[in-house]
Amino acid sequence: MGEEPESKIFAIRTVINREREVAELIEDQNDYKDLSLKAILVSPRTSGYVYAEATSEAEILRATEDVKLVKDVIEKPASREDLEKILNPRPPVADVSYGDxxxxxxxxxxxxxxxxxxxxxxxxxxxxxxxxxxxxxxxxxxxxxxxxxxxxxx
CATH class of the missing domain: 2.30.30.30 (SH3 type barrels.)
Incomplete structure (x- = not known):
């Protein structure tokens, strides 16, 4: 038995304020087409984007091809730094204190x-x-x- 290919996270550009709906539609397509998306993420910090984990861009394209609210799939997988910004955002104003x-x-x-x-x-x-x-x-x-x-x- 061979090893499973390493999965990557891809950004999917969507209609703004419809990210949750897009994530649900992608999940439905994943189940319907028997694809192997591992995770779908919606971050409140990045409006207009949904993130999906898959082994290839082709899997993402198949999952999104019938979703009308999807504008584009970013070809290059998200970097580790990008993911950390999405998952662990810095407070917007960490350097403001009481009395400033x-x-x-x-x-x-x-x-x-x-x-x-x-x-x-x-x-x-x-x-x-x-x-x-x-x-x-x-x-x-x-x-x-x-x-x-x-x-x-x-």
């Missing part, structure tokens, strides 16, 4: 500065107490919507 001065870089308060009043890592949100207005108030924004201001640590 930050600038909001997106949204209606873009360009405004304030101090970090609260950090919710589970929700990936930061509450910023605004300091550029006459009336003090706080707003909660995503961690990816703030950047630390140089040299203004509390």
């Amino acid at each position: 001065t930050v600038e909001i870089i997106n949204g209606e308060f873009k360009g405004e500065r304030g101090k970090v009043a609260n950090i919710s890592h589970s929700e990936e949100e930061v509450t910023v107490r605004m300091k550029t207005t006459a009336v003090s108030f706080s707003t909660t924004v995503g961690m990816d919507e703030v950047k630390p201001v140089e040299g203004n640590r509390a």
